Amino acid sequence: MKNKINQAHANIDQNAQKLTEVSHKIWGYAELSLKEHLSAKALMDILQAEGFAIESNLCGMETAFLGSFGQGRPIIGILGEFDALAGLSQKATSIKKEPLVPGGNGHGCGHNMLGAGSLGAAIAVKEYLKNSGKEGTVIYYGCPGEESVGSKSYFARDKVWENLDAALTWHPSCVNEVQGWSSLSCIQHIYTFHGTSSHAAAAPEKGRSALDAVELMNIGIQFLREHMPDTARIHYAIIDTGGESPNVVQPQASVVYMVRDHQVHEALQLQKRVDAIAQGAALMTGTKVSIQFKDALSNTVLNDTLSKVMNDCLQGLEPIQYTEDEIDFAKSLIASLEHPPTGTPGTLSKHFPDIKKWVEEVSDSGKMPLNTFYMPYKQISYVMPGSTDVGDVSWQTPTAQANIVCYPAHTPGHSWQIVSCGASSIGDKGMIQAAKLLASTAITLFEKPELLAKAKKEFDQTLKGKYVCPVPEDAVPKPVN
Numbered sequence: 001m002k003n004k005i006n007q008a009h010a011n012i013d014q015n016a017q018k019l020t021e022v023s024h025k026i027w028g029y030a031e032l033s034l035k036e037h038l039s040a041k042a043l044m045d046i047l048q049a050e051g052f053a054i055e056s057n058l059c060g061m062e063t064a065f066l067g068s069f070g071q072g073r074p075i076i077g078i079l080g081e082f083d084a085l086a087g088l089s090q091k092a093t094s095i096k097k098e099p100l101v102p103g104g105n106g107h108g109c110g111h112n113m114l115g116a117g118s119l120g121a122a123i124a125v126k127e128y129l130k131n132s133g134k135e136g137t138v139i140y141y142g143c144p145g146e147e148s149v150g151s152k153s154y155f156a157r158d159k160v161w162e163n164l165d166a167a168l169t170w171h172p173s174c175v176n177e178v179q180g181w182s183s184l185s186c187i188q189h190i191y192t193f194h195g196t197s198s199h200a201a202a203a204p205e206k207g208r209s210a211l212d213a214v215e216l217m218n219i220g221i222q223f224l225r226e227h228m229p230d231t232a233r234i235h236y237a238i239i240d241t242g243g244e245s246p247n248v249v250q251p252q253a254s255v256v257y258m259v260r261d262h263q264v265h266e267a268l269q270l271q272k273r274v275d276a277i278a279q280g281a282a283l284m285t286g287t288k289v290s291i292q293f294k295d296a297l298s299n300t301v302l303n304d305t306l307s308k309v310m311n312d313c314l315q316g317l318e319p320i321q322y323t324e325d326e327i328d329f330a331k332s333l334i335a336s337l338e339h340p341p342t343g344t345p346g347t348l349s350k351h352f353p354d355i356k357k358w359v360e361e362v363s364d365s366g367k368m369p370l371n372t373f374y375m376p377y378k379q380i381s382y383v384m385p386g387s388t389d390v391g392d393v394s395w396q397t398p399t400a401q402a403n404i405v406c407y408p409a410h411t412p413g414h415s416w417q418i419v420s421c422g423a424s425s426i427g428d429k430g431m432i433q434a435a436k437l438l439a440s441t442a443i444t445l446f447e448k449p450e451l452l453a454k455a456k457k458e459f460d461q462t463l464k465g466k467y468v469c470p471v472p473e474d475a476v477p478k479p480v481n
């Protein structure tokens with residue numbers, strides 16, 4: 001098996017230039033959620049040239065696609081993303097905030113690398129299937145709009161992931177690790193209140209204020225916060241106050257609510273209470289409320305068996321070597337941070353003494369700004385205080401995901417520093433390393449079906465038949481910007 005994995009790694013090295021080019025291309029396109037037409041085409045063109053069967057326009061999303069190769073089972077899915085973020089345009093390899101296009105978009109979450117790295121893995125696995133004559137299928141899933149739509153949740157609504165034997169993915173990061181924890185479920189709705197406009201002084205009795213309704217809803221939620229589980233969070237933003245004139249009773253106003261909890265079914269229950277408060281606010285103010293679904297992501301459920309397989313593959317990879325120039329670049333990026341690193345490790349790092357030591361070292365001396373070692377894998381009860389649509393995949397098939405270094409320590413998510421690294425040799429090296437990790441994990445699963453059976457058994461015992469999709473049947477995925 002080692003030989004087959006080495007061949008896959010050699011294939012990825014041979015394709016490194018092509019993968020780097022497509023990563024940089026997508027970085028340059030910097031297309032927002034569900035508008036990633038050029039990025040999706042760039043990935044599909046390569047898949048097609050490599051002999052994958054393409055299906056596009058999936059689950060009602062023009063930029064969602066898949067590339068499939070092979071026959072029969074097992075079927076292993078490799079997930080790719082490629083959407084950018086608004087307002088984060090930034091020149092590559094720059095150590096200061098310097099937009100490439102003023103006001104433009106940028107890959108502040110590194111999804112250009114995510115899409116290209118997963119592509120490299122899918123191609124290497126395809127070569128393995130072709131050369132070995134093994135029965136089995138590899139499918140690259142082009143998942144658009146991770147940032148504000150959550151396309152994988154729509155895939156889940158259509159039961160796409162149920163067809164897989166396993167799903168593998170990764171994310172650019174400042175640490176090398178296989179994730180041993182969960183993420184929060186998150187559900188967003190927009191509440192728009194419809195009232196009646198009138199002169200606030202001359203005819204106040206004729207007015208029904210939508211802004212009053214928003215305020216009363218916010219107060220109601222404040223009281224709800226005392227009576228919800230400790231694990232839950234409710235955030236909001238008023239997105240339409242109804243106008244700037246105090247002397248006009250506001251006829252329409254909108255507020256967006258984000259409901260989070262550890263488990264998706266808990267978040268859905270809490271969501272119903274938020275809806276009821278909105279109805280109450282409408283009743284109190286004589287307005288009407290319309291509730292519009294925005295997006296919904298389930299919590300991630302770890303598959304320990306699959307994550308251990310991925311971790312064994314990670315530990316077997318040659319660590320990335322960095323040049324002096326790359327280390328200097330990384331140090332300069334850390335120096336550019338608005339809030340200098342304090343060396344105080346976060347919640348997660350208390351579980352991992354290695355990273356605690358390293359984070360402190362970077363902060364104190366700036367000695368080695370890039371994580372070159374591998375974190376040990378550990379299943380912990382920690383829930384990352386964020387959300388990802390990989391969560392919905394993990395409810396439908398055994399799923400494992402890794403973080404691979406593509407930028408220096410302390411780099412905040414969704415920052416210009418990540419955009420700067422996204423088309424640099426540091427990002428390129430991380431993207432190639434991730435391709436190797438996903439490819440070796442998939443090949444291990446094809447070679448050792450007993451591992452897949454064990455992962456499946458674990459999944460069946462904990463999750464089978466328990467998934468409640470948080471995306472309503474009638475919700476339509478659409479761009480938000």
Ligand SMILES: [Zn+2]
Pocket residue numbers: 109110111146171
């Ligand atoms: Zn991301």
